[in-house]
Amino acid sequence: MNPIIRKLILFVATLWAAVTVNFFIPRLMPGTPGDAALAKLAGNGPINPAQRQAIDATLGVPHGSLVSQYWTYLDNSAHGRFGISYTYFPQTVSSLILHALPWTLVLVGTVTVIAFVVGTLLGVLAAWRRGRAVDTVATVGGTFTSGFPYFWTALLLLFVFAFKLNWFPIKGGYAADVSPNLSLAFVRDAAFHSVLPALTILISGLGGWLLGMRNNMINTLGEDYVTFAEANGLRGRTVALRYAARNALLPNLTAFGMALGLVVGGSLLTEVVFAYPGVGYLLYNAVVNEDFPLMQALFLVITVSVLVANFAVDLLYGLLDPRAR
């Protein structure tokens, strides 16, 4: 079978399975989340039949057979009809997600790329200078910082740079007295607010890339073609970057693809500490308010993004590494 068609079939099957898991989670859980959701929503005023139908389909209030519930759920999910949030009544779940997405995509997306590039370069350096001081500092330091819980890094940065030194704002994605727009002043304000969250994600996330790249690189440096390149008298930098690093990078690309997919889910623990208006903070608010429709929809959106990113990297991998075709 053509490998691309095989991958496509596998992707569609995984997508279907993930969407189905999302359908069954609330139905397998103790209690009836659907009833709780309806009761909370009713507190905001009368529920119209369309809203009720959407909640029933997502959360599994027993009415109709399981098969018909499942079809309604698939239909609603495909069209982005996730019902109404009762934490942010009367906004729809879809509009809430659409408003949170840009914040998360810009912040977490940018930092993920920076962390990957910087971490990978440090990993190359550590492996190339293996056993020297640079390597020990980078490896032990990277191991230590990747053990930092995200929220803990966030709290410490908050305490030092926002609370003690007063250099950066304490919370939020923009100043409280303005509404989001695309003026230069607003963008500058938003960038200013994102410095500490970005630093948090960078500190806690850098180590993983560094360690992964170092291990791949050490293995690649043991290959014959690297020894051959060295024996040919090529400059050290050429051997490290053009010969070894290019090949050592390949296994890390899969992880990078997953990380890019995860961007959509935001950095929940970081966003919570800074009350940053992204997808992670929205999911947290859905969780603490037991806003099940919002929570299920967010989980679905996050999972599907990871799957799509994974699929894209999988296809790309075949182009970059002929051995994997």
Next chain:
Amino acid sequence: MSAPQVGLGLGGPAVTGGPAAAPEYGPAALSRLPRPLQVGWRAILTIWANGKARIGIVILAILILAALSAPLIAPYSPTASNFGQSLPPSGAHWLGTTGSGQDVLSRLIFGARVSLFVAFAAGVLSTIIAITVGVFAGYLRGFAEETIGFVVNLFLVIPALPLMIVLATYVPSRGVDVIVLVVVITGWAWGARVLRAQTSTLRNRDFVAAAEFSGERPGRVVFREILPNMTSLVAASFLGAATAAVLGEAGLEFLGLGNPSTISWGTMLFWAQNSNALLTGQWLQILAPGLCIALLATSLSLVNFGIDALSNPRLREGGSR
């Protein structure tokens, strides 16, 4: 250590180096030990020879000792709240007291028990699932292999933290056992994937074919012939799952998805944040538990460096390539 352990099956066919090589690594008495114990002892020496792993073992040992002897070394009861509220560090309270008048140091020492328990329980359970699923998926062929592989990949791509949070939110009672369960559900797949890949390469080796031709049942081939050759990968997947469990537990508890009356590092951070400890200048209440979590996670990862060196000689210090 006693002789009957011979039957545990650590000495698989591919473990090289006979008893003759043993004395140069350790005491002379080593060569009199049963072979599996010699193999285990050499493994420990290889891990210990790695400087980073040695630091990890020392940190881990200190944390385990503190957890085991918590009632002896903690200055006060972790639940006593009859001290002044939000006291700064002093001779009586080295790390100060919490907003509800509890001794921070005592809570920190007792908190080690929960974090270590979650790390080991979740690590062991994840590894058992990873071994069972991974080794069978790698050993079986055809439709069964494809199906198990598909399920493993599905669990790998579903994002762990959101799944943990969603699962924990639905469960009404949120004790430590629920946290372990949630962490295991989201954490076993990495180990399964690694073990599956290794099994499918070992499956084609001659000693496996020999075992099959001599009429051994699949279960025996898998557990007695293939598995002993992956001891280091099993250990690595245990440490990986344990590290993820420590951070996962801390995250869930910080978000308030644990039982807030549990005495653990995660709930300490939850209470510190909820009583605005940073704004009232009680920064030690944030720093101390977080640092302990980071140290525990780091020590587990550092030990993993030594284990990597076991399975991959290129990663050994001093570069034996």
